[in-house]
Amino acid sequence: MPSPLLKPNELHPKGKTVLSVQDITVSFSGFVAVNGMNLNLRSNELHFLIGPNGAGKTTMLDVICGKTKPVSGKVLLPDGTDLTRKKEHQIARLGIGRKFQAPSVFGGLTVKENLELADDQNKGAFHSLRGLRGGEISHAMEEVLTQIGLTDRILVRAGALSHGEKQWLEIGMLLLQEPHVLLLDEPVAGMTDDETLKTGELLRSIAKKRSVVVVEHDMEFVRQYAEKVTVMHEGKLLTEGTMLEVQQNPVVAEVYLGKRRKQDAVT
Amino acid sequence: GGETATQQTTGTEGAETAAASDGDTIKVGVLHSLSGTMSISEVSVKDAEMLAIEEINAAGGVLGKQIEPVIEDGASDPAIFAEKAGKLLQQDKVAAVFGGWTSASRKAMLPVVESNNGLLFYPVQYEGLEASPNIFYTGATTNQQIVPSVSWLLENRGKKFFLLGSDYVFPKTANKIITAQLQAEGGEVVGEEYTPLGHTDYSTIISKIKAADPDVVYNTLNGDSNVAFFKQLKDAGITSEDITTLSVSVAEEEIRGIGADVLTGHLAAWNYYQTTETPENTKFTEAYKAKYGEDRVTADPIEAGYTAVYLWKAAVEKAGSTDVEKVKEAAKGIEFDAPSGKVTIDGDNQHIYKTVRIGEVQSDGQFKELWNSGEPVKPDPYLETYEWGKSLSAE
Amino acid sequence: MPIVNKLGVRGQRIAWGIVLILMSLAPLVSTEFRLSLLAKFLAVAILAIGLDLIWGYGGVLSLGHGVFFGLGAYAMAMYLKLQASGASLPDFMVWNSVEKLPWFWEPFRSFPIAMLLGILLPALLAFLLGFFTFKNRIAGVYFTILTQALVMIVVTLFVGKQEWTGGTNGLTGYNQIFGMQLHHPTTTIMLYYVTLVVLVLAYILCRRIVRSRFGQVLEAARDGENRVRFLGYDPAWYKTLAFTLSGALAGLAGMLYVLQVGIISPSMMGIVPSIEMVLWVALGGRGTLIGAVIGAVILNAAKTGISEAYPEGWLFVMGGLFVAIVLFMPRGLVGVYHNLSRWWRRKGGARDAKSVVEAERATS
Amino acid sequence: MDMFILQAFNGLSVSSILLLIALGLAVTFGLMNVINMAHGEMIMIGAYATFVTQNLFISYMPASWFNTYFLVALPVSFLIAAAVGWLLEVLLIRHLYGRPLDSLLATWGVGMILQQLARTIFGAPNVGVTSPSWLNGGFAVTDSIVLPYTRLFIILLVVVVLLLMYIYIYKTAQGRRMRAVMQNRNMAGCLGISTRQVDGLTFAIGSGIAGIAGCALTLLGPIGPSLGTYYIVDAFMVVVLGGVGKLVGTVAGALGIGVFNTLFETYTSASIGKVLVFACIVAFLQWKPRGLVALRSRSLD
Amino acid sequence: MLSLKNIESGYGESMVLRRVHLDIEPGQVVCLMGRNGVGKSTLLRTLMGVLKTSQGEISWEGTDISEWNSAKRARAGIGYVPQGRDIFPQLSVKENLMLGLETASKRSKVFPEDVLAMFPVLPTMYKRQGGDLSGGQQQQLAFARALAARPKLLLLDEPTEGIQPSIVDDIRDVIIRIKNQKDTAILLVEQSEEFVRSVADYIYVMDKGSIAMHGKPEDLDLAAFEHYLTV
């Protein structure tokens, strides 16, 4: 079911660069997980990052959002800010949002409270003393709740949600944060085909206003929604292009897609 | 409340006298640490006080009334001592409180006892520099233990002193006094070390002692640290023949916990030993063992606690009342044949005259008396009678 | 009790009103001694509230609150001691051959300054410790051990610097404040009311905080500190602020405590009392402010009562109590209350989840 | 030079004792995550077990055998403390996994009870244990340097216990099971490991090692109801400073605290030395927030 | 071989599963499908004994095992790959694998070669900590661990989640191979319809904590099937 919206060969930049990853190398006590990786993210782009298990995709996102400090390299914003020198919360305040591979919501808080945390615009400690929690549900929140289908679960402890529901909640929190750059690590893992489709549409509409990086293994999904695909392998950039181009790369087929996929691609 | 405890105690321990105590009794408080680190020392004092109360009750009580002890636990915490003292005086309206061990506990009870105009009998040797009108001090003050022992050591063992104590009020004050005295009497301090309460490793200190090579280690360590210190001293190959140690807080009870083999030959200064030869002591020691077990030992603070109850009884009987003012007035000059020998209450400062004794630990864990002061020494808590002592308490 | 819950939030307000009125009537029925005990319990309840703020809501376990408590207490005690000494040096300084009042004692001649310092000093210490450790992301037992180290340092110094602090004896031997006898019945009653008012104010303040966005972030950081960072919050600041306030409240509690008890010594700021403080909060119900208050008052009352009743065996009873509470009421007394009221609600007809959540919030 | 050797030995000796008291805790706290405030009382139980063994030897064995009592006391204190630990696990701790702070509360209560129980059974005052005569004296390196046999013995004992623990925890299937259960109890169960058995056994072993520590401490220090309170804080310091969950960390923690303590104490006083050591711990943790040997983990929190 | 009758279970007071009936024959690959949050994982946890049943019977080779704990069930021959993998984070990869042998016959000490051959990356990472592996690597580790003891029934909770396509194919091959060997039955939770259709002998579809429909893949009413899987 190929999407009518997709224009296969469109590799041309849709806008200016919003984030540029330059020569990032990450090593964990000797083990090099990312090795001189480069990545350019442009505005309003739905950018997929794929590659074999252990290629370093998650680590790459970790570097961008400040969770992991690289041995060398830079992550630059257009104004020249180097994110590798910033703390996590500063990076978040600069407009980088992140969804983790394993769902990570605040289990002790309700769904609504989780969303409120993301919604709050001023995140200073002193400022927060003034606002009361448990206020009305904002308009933006209501919208997001509908989008993620958790409207009737606002008072449920997030820890009691199912795996998939947590994924949705986390996406919802990201939406409320309104970041310029969204980093999503396997957002559709564990979703039914139909739910996957819904998420894809959601991502596409989000990408109209901002840039989105998605790490994903569901090739159907990538094929359908990717505007640009970057393939990582053993910590390095393997190739970049549209899904079609990438699929035809023999190395990608060899290390990642597998025989069957290769056949799929050829046919 | 405390009543329950009272009934329990009189019910079990003083069964034969219980019947007579109905209605017409005099309450006294017994306030020691029954839990926490200080219980190691204080429980035995409580036992001795209970023994005295039981004996007095068996002999007809005080002013014809039975004594009704209200036991409370100070839990090794000064604030609790203060609280419980207040409870005993205000709630139970006891005629007197027997209790405390550490100076901290005494200092904590002091304002409570004074503001309630109560009476406290404090049974442990201490650092002096105090004389509350509401407290009777039945342990030694410094001139009844420390000062004479330093003189004796200077004469008999040598001039070079190493001062070792726990890091708290009594040892620090004691060592200040010793330093002043040594200066005046021609001795020398070659080292002074304090270890935190509960310190259990003395390897470094022992190395320091070795390096300083003193004639005498004057030991003001607190109970438990003594065990560690002496065991480790012995392990380091230092015996009483190499260096004399004189302790002021190591009595028969502590020897049992340290091991007589470790302490044999070391010295202590006290006013009483289990081996002190008086008829009263024979009686006391037998009664104590009969009540609490053959393996129990008596010791100076235990005797002081026991004596305190009898002194209070004598004062009450002389006053014909338990009224505090009257008892205090009557107490002046009261004499009592204690297990440690004759004691007399000094009307000026409410301490008691005591005989000073220096003893040497024997292999059976008992002391052999090497020297005594011959007659009871008048208490001088502010060391006013010593030329060198003036500076210490000068206001 | 569950009936209260059936009455809803408004009913609970009324119930608390009744409790407060009963508390203010206590001096009429209680002996002086019991009243001052109760005041002491209320004083330490202030500390419990602060401890709950940082532990129950912030998930940061401090075994060092004895120090903050002690600093407040010493500040007040220094004032009282100087008052009692008049023109001369405090007695223990004389015994320790101190010739002149140390400079840092001078400010404590003034009551307002002493009071201010009694709050500011512990707050400052808490702030410094919190700021560096939270910035450096020291968390969990590592932080807890750090607070224990703090206790050891402060206690050892207080014990060792006898000539300035009174050593193990602590500061005692003062009987008056503003010319009134501390042990006088009227003073006792006044101090009781002062303590009660301060407690209520502290409670209201902390309640406002836990119900603010601040409290929400604090709770979120407890569940996932890193996650909070990725939302753009700096949890270090939140924790530092909460810890500072917690320290200040502990100091406040210490000041009131000294007025009731008449003594402060290093043994009251040590490891054991610091652990006991945590036990109050745990018993009452961590994460609910009222639980902290109830826990502090009940556990202290139990300690006093049980040790009076069984001076030689009370540790068995207290120890057994701890074990039983943990086994049978994992969420403390407040948890028991919630279970009861939930059970009651189920019997009295189903309610929607919303009211459950709100009811539980209301009691927190 | 002499002074240096002596201080080095003292440092090692202090470290060995710290390690001994912390090893049991490294199991119950480090591996099992039970904040075991009754750890000190487990040490106390070991010490009293040694006392009782000694007395039994005095009463029932020929006097010439007396010196062997200590060798019997070592396994006896291990077994008795282990048995008490096992009981504690089965009756109490078992219900508290995943609630580490509740285990703090409950074991604090247990500690209180055990202390008071000791006071009731053995009396409040300290009891005495006589060191076996083969531990009297010391090994004379030079005239002025005598290394006490008790200290040497304890160092040896620690090394042996440590080695056995290391092999057991890291090299045997049972040790692997134990670590698996501690990291993820549910999943370990799903793989067929009897978690109950492993829990009980692990806690028993941790307690038993505390018992051995108690036995060894009778050579050096007081034996009374409050014995445990002297060591509990140090034990936690060592485990945490070293880095929770790693045996090497505990060793490093003990060495660090022991050596620095001796060093500071030599050049200042015991109290200031203590203050300095704790100040160093505070400073050190700022630099290494997860202890000397940090347990790395990739997880989010 | 396994038969669930009228199972109810859940978390504390909230019951998730209601009146669940389910049967598995030896050697069969049974797939369990359903939207997010309908209770698939809960069912597997209940089967494994991680969650207690509050009602109903779990009959395993004729015995009611609903009171057994997880370990006993594992020893009876049930293997489990949970959602979220549950790798022991601080154990090495090798140790994680060895734990798969806990229930193996005569506690064999060597890890079966054929299982390793299915996941060739694993032996290259023996010394690394389980928790350090990437998501997909952990998933493979969990799978291998569960296969090691050669269980009679294997519970797989979304085993292809987060796995690269080529390995997903490998896993599919593994499942088919196990199916062909006929001595291990599989209960598979899987979201991809395509994947399910390629391996399943029988399909259960869950909705709101109950079995909504079941049948052989070829017999299922497509319209109803879609209905239960769409949002």
Ligand SMILES: Nc1ncnc2c1ncn2[C@@H]1O[C@H](COP(=O)(O)OP(=O)(O)OP(=O)(O)O)[C@@H](O)[C@H]1O
């Ligand atoms: N903290 C760490 N310590 C050691 N190795 C690590 C650590 N974090 C990641 N690695 C290793 O780095 C490599 C890259 O991991 P990463 O999680 O980035 O892979 P990925 O591309 O996201 O894989 P997947 O698709 O399976 O999620 C892996 O081999 C992993 O084992």
Ligand SMILES: Nc1ncnc2c1ncn2[C@@H]1O[C@H](COP(=O)(O)OP(=O)(O)OP(=O)(O)O)[C@@H](O)[C@H]1O
């Ligand atoms: N730990 C828990 N405590 C309380 N409720 C829970 C818990 N885990 C899951 N639930 C609830 O149980 C229901 C079923 O969850 P379950 O994880 O079994 O769903 P699932 O079918 O596996 O979904 P998914 O496809 O997202 O993995 C969900 O509504 C969820 O909210």
Ligand SMILES: NC(N)=O
């Ligand atoms: N008074 C004493 N010995 O502390």
Ligand SMILES: [Mg+2]
């Ligand atoms: Mg990944």
Ligand SMILES: [Mg+2]
């Ligand atoms: Mg699931």
